[in-house]
Every structure is written in C-alpha cells, then in structure tokens.
Amino acid sequence: MNLAYVRFRGGVHPPEHKEATEGRVVVRAPVPERIVVPMSQHLGAPNEPVVAKGDRVRRGEVVGSVEAMVSAPVHSPVDGQVAGVVEVPLAPGLRSRAVEIVPDAEQDLDSFVTLERSEDVKAVVRAAGIVGMGGAAFPSAVKLQPPQDMRISTVILNGCECEPFLTADHRLMLEQPERVVRGGRLIRDAVGASRVVIGVEDNKMDAVEALRAVAGDDVEVAALPTRYPQGAEKQLIWTLLGKEVPKGKLPAATGALVHNVGTAAAVADAVDRGKPLIERIVTVTGAVARPGNYLTLLGTPVSALIEAAGGLVEPVGRVVSGGPMTGFALGVLDVPVTKGTSGITVLRADQVPPEVYGDQPCIRCGRCAEACPIFLRPYAIGIFATGGDWSRAEEAHVLDCIECGCCAYACPTSRPLVQLLRRAKQAAMLKGAKQ
Numbered sequence: 001m002n003l004a005y006v007r008f009r010g011g012v013h014p015p016e017h018k019e020a021t022e023g024r025v026v027v028r029a030p031v032p033e034r035i036v037v038p039m040s041q042h043l044g045a046p047n048e049p050v051v052a053k054g055d056r057v058r059r060g061e062v063v064g065s066v067e068a069m070v071s072a073p074v075h076s077p078v079d080g081q082v083a084g085v086v087e088v089p090l091a092p093g094l095r096s097r098a099v100e101i102v103p104d105a106e107q108d109l110d111s112f113v114t115l116e117r118s119e120d121v122k123a124v125v126r127a128a129g130i131v132g133m134g135g136a137a138f139p140s141a142v143k144l145q146p147p148q149d150m151r152i153s154t155v156i157l158n159g160c161e162c163e164p165f166l167t168a169d170h171r172l173m174l175e176q177p178e179r180v181v182r183g184g185r186l187i188r189d190a191v192g193a194s195r196v197v198i199g200v201e202d203n204k205m206d207a208v209e210a211l212r213a214v215a216g217d218d219v220e221v222a223a224l225p226t227r228y229p230q231g232a233e234k235q236l237i238w239t240l241l242g243k244e245v246p247k248g249k250l251p252a253a254t255g256a257l258v259h260n261v262g263t264a265a266a267v268a269d270a271v272d273r274g275k276p277l278i279e280r281i282v283t284v285t286g287a288v289a290r291p292g293n294y295l296t297l298l299g300t301p302v303s304a305l306i307e308a309a310g311g312l313v314e315p316v317g318r319v320v321s322g323g324p325m326t327g328f329a330l331g332v333l334d335v336p337v338t339k340g341t342s343g344i345t346v347l348r349a350d351q352v353p354p355e356v357y358g359d360q361p362c363i364r365c366g367r368c369a370e371a372c373p374i375f376l377r378p379y380a381i382g383i384f385a386t387g388g389d390w391s392r393a394e395e396a397h398v399l400d401c402i403e404c405g406c407c408a409y410a411c412p413t414s415r416p417l418v419q420l421l422r423r424a425k426q427a428a429m430l431k432g433a434k435q
Contacts, residue, residue: 006242008235010373011227012406014164014325016203020291021167021283026175028295029282029308031103035299036088037063037074040096041338042131043138044070049099053084060112060276063099072129072139072339075113077278077297078103091321091328091335098336101299114274121190121271128270129277129339134158134169134231134260135322137340140267143259144190146252152191153255156240157184157264159200159207160224160231163323166343168281169261171293173200173207176265177214183264184219186271191257198261199236201226228325229404233258235373247400262342277339284309286346287316296337302344303333317352320345325405353414360413368407368417374400378407378417385420390431393424401425 040046047064051057057076065073080103088098115127126141146152157180161169173180184196198215200208202223211221224230224239234245236258243254251258259267262280269275278298282305285291289310296305302321306312320327321335322343368378376397384393398421407417 006239007225007227008230008238008373009375010371010406011229011235012371012409013227014409017165017285018167018170018203021285021293022170024167024171024292026171026281026293026295028109029297029300029305031078031107031109031297032300032304033102034083034301035076035078035080035101035103035297036086036098036301036336037076037101037299038088038090038096038098038336038338039064039074040090040094041074041137041298041340042072043136044068044072044142046096047071047074049085049097051082051099053082055082056080057082057101058113059107059109060114060278063101070139070142072131072141073127074129075276075278076101077299078107080104089332089335090338091330091341093328093331098299112275112278115270115276117274121186121267124270125267128266128275130263130266130270131277131339132260133262133266133280133339133342135326135340135342137338140259140263143257144187146191146250146257150250150252151255152193152252152257154195154197154241154257155184155188155191155193156236156256156258157196157198157261158231158233158236158258159198159204159211159261160236161204162201162226162228162231163325163327163343165285165345166283166323167285168283168293168342170204170207172265172281173204173261174210177207177210179265179268180261181211181214181216181219182272183266183268186267187257187259187264193257196220197222197240199224199230199240201230229373229402229406232373232402232404234402280337280339280341282337282341283343283345285343287313287348288346289313298337298339300337301334302330302337305337305344306333306346312346315349316346317349318347320347325409326403360415362415363413365412367410367412371406371410373404373406374402376401378421381424382415382417382420385424390424390427394428394431398424399428
C-alpha cells in the first residue's frame with residue numbers, strides 16, 4: 001500500500017460528540033403519515049412532477065424528472081396515493097415544489113420498482129437519481145463524466161465523516177462494508193481509473209478494519225488523522241495524494257474523483273439490485289430520547305423522524321439539519337429529509353452560542369486565518385462584507401471559501417463569519433452572472 005499522508009494546513013478539532021450513536025445499529029424509521037418528495041434535492045435544475053393528485057404510485061416509481069443534464073430524477077419511497085403537488089420549505093431555507101404522497105397502510109419495504117437494466121453505469125446512476133450523499137448533493141452521473149482533457153487515475157471514497165455528532169457513514173461502513181467497496185469498484189471502472197482509496201478518520205478504526213476485511217488487493221483503505229474538515233474534497237485529496245487542486249479548477253484536474261461512501265453504496269444498489277435512491281441512513285442525535293441511526297424514507301418530515309427517536313428532550317437550543325459545523329438551523333420541523341440529509345442534530349440550550357445581533361468587533365487576533373484550511377483571511381473578508389465592499393471581498397478570494405465553519409469556530413468574539421463570507425460569495429456570484 002503506497003499512501004502518503006500530508007497533514008492539511010489549518011482546521012480545528014471540535015468535541016466529537018459521537019458517543020451517543022456510534023454504537024447504535026441502524027434501524028428502520030417508521031413510515032410516516034405523509035411523504036413529501038421535493039422536486040429539488042440536488043444542485044442543478046429542479047425536476048418537474050410527472051404525477052398528479054389522485055394518481056397511484058409504487059415504491060421506486062419516478063414522480064419527478066427533467067431533461068437538464070445537471071439534475072437527478074426523484075422516485076416515490078412508498079406505495080401510496082398522490083395527495084397533490086405542494087410547495088414546501090427545505091432545510092437551507094429555500095422552497096421547492098414537492099409531490100405529497102399518502103402511504104398505503106400496508107407497505108412491502110423489501111420491494112420496489114426496479115431500474116431498467118443497462119451495462120452503462122453512468123446511465124444507471126442517472127436513472128437512480130443518485131446525488132452526493134455527504135451533503136453536497138451534486139448529481140453523481142455528471143460527476144462520472146469529467147472533462148475530456150482531465151484523466152481520472154484515482155477514485156477516493158470519503159468515509160471521514162468529520163462533522164461532530166454524525167455517525168451515519170460510520171455505521172454504513174461498519175455494517176455493510178461490501179456495498180461501499182463494490183460501489184468504489186464500479187465508480188473506478190466507470191471512469192477508467194486504476195486505483196480506489198477509501199479515506200476514514202482514525203476515530204473510526206473499527207470501520208477501517210471492517211472495510212479492509214472485504215477490500216481485497218485492489219482497494220486501499222487509509223486511516224487518516226482526525227481533524228476537521230478532513231472530509232472536505234480538497235483537504236482529502238491533499239492528505240491522500242499530496243496534490244493541491246488548482247485555483248478555479250475541478251478536483252479532476254489532480255486526476256482524482258471524490259465520492260462519499262454512502263454515494264458509493266447507492267451506486268452498488270442501483271447497478272446490482274436496480275434500486276433507485278429512495279431511502280438513506282440519517283443520524284438523529286443530541287437532545288432526543290433515543291439517539292440513533294435510522295434508515296429513513298426520503299420525504300419523511302423531520303418532525304416525524306424526531307418522534308421516531310423518542311421526541312425532544314428539553315431544554316432544546318437549536319435543531320440542525322446536518323452537523324453543527326456545516327448544517328442548517330431549522331426554523332420549522334416540517335421540512336422533509338432529502339438525499340443530502342446525513343443527520344438531524346438537536347443541540348441543547350447550553351451548546352448553542354449566544355445570539356449575535358449585528359456584527360461583532362474584530363480584535364485582529366488572526367485565529368480565523370490560522371484555522372482556515374483554504375489560506376483565506378476570513379477576518380478581512382468579514383470586514384469587507386460588513387461594509388458591502390464586495391469587490392475587495394472578491395479580491396480576497398472569497399469564492400474559494402468552502403463554508404466549513406472553522407473560522408467561526410475559532411473566533412473568540414463569535415463573529416458570524418460564515419454568514420458574512422456566504423453573503424460576500426453570493427454577491428460575487430451575482431456580479432459574475434450579470435457580466
């Protein structure tokens with residue numbers, strides 16, 4: 001095994017808080033009273049509903065699709081009847097059209113409408129509606145078609161799961177390592193790569209051993225130092241291959257292609273079983289009665305999933321879709337679980353930073369710059385954003401920000417740096433779109 005580990009610059013090591021669920025075997029969450037399937041569960045063009053109120057749908061049947069290249073169809077996770085096409089809030093604060101389905105009283109969750117058989121893995125991945133399941137939700141079929149001038153030599157599977165609290169990927173690697181390894185091989189062959197490496201942080205050595213037990217000689221499993229954001233694409237490539245993704249370029253420019261381990265498992269399911277992406281493992285943890293890892297039907301309301309976990313335990317400070325570093329604080333709990341939902345983290349009141357009204361003073365300590373894994377100066381960009389000086393924020397390379405949250409975590413005055421940098425990024429992208 002020829003692996004060179006290069007420690008990435010910056011980053012932080014927040015408390016892991018994984019002990020509540022890392023030992024919990026995945027169990028299936030109950031079928032909720034209603035399923036809401038958003039037409040937009042990915043980056044790219046949203047789908048158009050292909051069913052109408054009153055239609056009967058079967059588990060695995062397509063309910064939304066679009067011809068745009070950067071998109072992914074959506075399927076019904078249950079047998080049931082369409083109640084209508086509605087508009088629903090999503091975790092990031094956006095709204096989306098959605099197909100609302102009332103599930104039948106009796107469900108056979110071991111069966112589904114299978115995908116059409118094909119030797120073309122990319123076509124199967126597209127038909128299955130697979131997107132990046134680590135949170136990015138980029139359509140996987142598009143990722144399997146890198147630019148023609150970029151040859152992929154190494155497929156990296158991201159099993160780091162560096163976000164505090166979350167253990168969904170950990171349990172997947174521990175309980176079903178064969179699916180992960182199989183998916184890695186399929187992706188490798190689809191893009192013509194010669195190598196597969198699975199990167200796992202060393203706080204999950206049991207998962208490392210489980211993967212190595214089934215990996216064989218053609219798949220490498222690397223235990224990496226535990227440090228946030230080890231699972232970020234650029235940091236993972238740097239750590240495993242010692243290569244830096246050039247500014248403004250895709251990771252494919254380094255010859256590497258990164259997929260989440262959950263995505264790889266979904267690819268294996270699609271190719272081997274003809275199964276579309278209709279459910280996923282979601283960690284529900286923090287201030288709930290029964291923290292655990294739940295195999296959850298996509299479209300399940302977060303409120304129903306929390307109820308399945310025994311309900312909230314007071315005092316609750318914040319409910320987050322995802323982990324506390326990159327997740328989205330939820331204003332309402334009727335948002336649906338989507339393909340990119342890796343966890344629901346319920347923070348206690350004493351785990352939530354105090355409310356910040358307006359900007360806080362920067363004391364020029366430089367801790368945010370030390371923590372930034374992208375070599376940015378978040379303090380300066382924050383000042384530019386506060387003053388609406390979007391040009392200077394762009395000159396300070398705000399578009400390179402990966403929104404990992406390290407700067408805000410390190411800031412001693414609790415400046416809302418992620419929000420400020422995100423605002424500056426949006427302004428810069430809007431400016432580019434108008435030009």
